[in-house]
Amino acid sequence: MLDTYRPVETPEGVEIGLRVAGPVPRLYAAVLDLGLRFIVYILLGIAAGTLGRGGVGLFFVGLFLVEWFYPVVFEVKRGGATPGKRQMGLLVLQRDGTPVGWSASVIRNLVRFADLLPAAYGFGLGTMLVDRDFRRLGDLAAGTVVVHREPVTPGARVPAAAPLRPPVALTLDEQRAVIDFAERLGTWPPARAAELAALLAPLTGVTHPQDPEGVQRLVGMANWLLGRR
C-alpha cells in the first residue's frame, strides 16, 4: 500500500493522502465508459433519425462532442469521474490534490488520442508503467493523476479481539508496526507469527518463541490502537 501512497500538503499545513490508481482498474473504467458511450451514440442516432438529412448533421455534431468531451464534462462538473470511473471508485485530481479544471481536463482528454497509438492504449500503457504515479501522456501534459476515491483504511483487515492497552506509550511508527503485524497475520504460519511476536517480548511480556499468547496480545493492542475500545 505504501508504494502508491502520495502525501499532499494542503495550504492549511495538514497532509492528506492520495492513493494513485494503476492501469487495471482504469482499464475496467475505460471499458465501462466505452459501453456507455455506445449507448449514447445509439440514442443520438435514433433522435437524429427522426429529423431527416438535417438531423444527420446534428448527429455528427453530437458524435463529435461525445467523442472528445464526454469525459471532460463529467470530470469538471460531476466530481472528477466519468460514470465508469465512479463505478470503479476512481477520481481524477490535479497532482496537488485539487479538483481538475476545464483546461487540465481538456488537455488530458485530447492527448488521449496519442495515448491510444499505436494501438489499444499502447503509448499510454507504456508511459503508465514507467511513471511512478501511473500517469499516461495526457496526465503528464495536464498535471493530473487518477486516484482511488476511498483512502486506505488502516487496520480494516485486523482480526477483532479484546482490546489491550499497550503497557508503554508507543510512537506513531511503533503503532503502525503493531497494526501492520496484525493485518498481515493471515499470511504467515502460526509458528512464524509467534516467532516474530517474540521479538517484541518487552511489549508483550511473552518471551517463549513458540507461545501463541504473544501474538494474541499484539492483536489486542492493534485493536486498542485502532480505537476499538
Next chain:
Amino acid sequence: MSREIFEQRHEPQWKALDVSLSRLEMGRGDRGGVPDDLPELYRQVCHHLALVRHRHYGADLELRLNRLVLRGHQQLYHHSAVDSAGVFAFIRSGFPRLVRREKRLVGLSTLLFGVPLLLMTLLVPRHPEIAFSIMTPASVEQMGQQFSPGGSLEAGRPVDSDILMFGFYIRNNIGIAFRTFAGGILGGVGSIFFLVYNGLAIGAVTGYVRQMGFGPQFFPFAIGHGAFELTAIVLAGAAGLRLGLALLAPGALSRGRALLLAGRTAIRILYGAAGMLVAAAFLEAFWSPMPQPAATKYGIGAILWLAVFTYLTLAGRPDGP
C-alpha cells in the same frame, strides 16, 4: 485532554462540516455559492486533524478527519469557473498575442503544411499519378467531381443538406485539429505527420481539380472558409509542436515541468483554433456553396483572408511583457 473529551467537544463542528460538504457535493450549493462558515469550519477541522496526529488519538479518528479535510479541500480549491469577460478578453487580445508569442512555431507549422500543399497543387496537374500515391483514385475523384460543371455544387442544394455538411465539417475538421495537436506529445512527430499529410491531401485534391479544369467552380467555393480552416490547422499544429518541443528541449526545467507549462500555452492556442474551425464550418456549409458570382466570392474571400491576417498580427497590440 483525553480522546473522549476531544471528540465530545468537537463533534458538532465535524457534523456541521459534513452537512455543508454533502450539500455542496450534491450540487445544491451552486446557487448560494460556498456557505459563509465553510472556510472557517474547514480550517478548524484541519487543525483538529493535525492535533489528532500529534497526540496519537488513533487511526480511526485520523481517517475520519482526513476524509473530511479531503472533501473540504476539493470544494474550497475548486477552479472550474468560466467567466464571459475572460472569454471576450481572450478573443480580443489574448489569442492573437499568444499566436505572436509563438510565431516561430507558427512559422514552422506553416511551412510543414504549406510546402506540401503548394507542391502537390503545382505537380499533380503535370503528373496526376502522384495524387494517387497518397489517396485512392476513387476518393480523389469523388472530392473533385462535386466541383465539375453541373456537379452537386453548381446545382445548388437544399438547406437540410447544408446542415448535414455543417455537422460533417465540425466533426471532421475539428477532429483533425485535435489529432494534430495531440500527436505533438510524441516529440512533435505526430503533429509533423498530420500537418504534412493534410497538406499533401488538400494539395492533391486542388491539383486534381486544376487538371480537370474545375478551377472556376472550386476556387470561389474554397477561398472563403479556407481563410479560417487552413489557418486553424496551422495553429493547431503549432500548439502540438509546442508540446513536442517541451519534451525535446525543456531548457532549464525538468521535462515534466516543461510539458506542464507548454500544455497550458498550447491548449489556449487550440481553443482559438477550434473557435476558428467552428466559424470555418459555418462558412463552408452555408456561405461557400451559395451560387454567387465568382467575383463576389473572390472579393469576400479576400476580405476574410485579410481580416484573419490582420486579427492575428495586429489585434491586442501593444503586446504585454
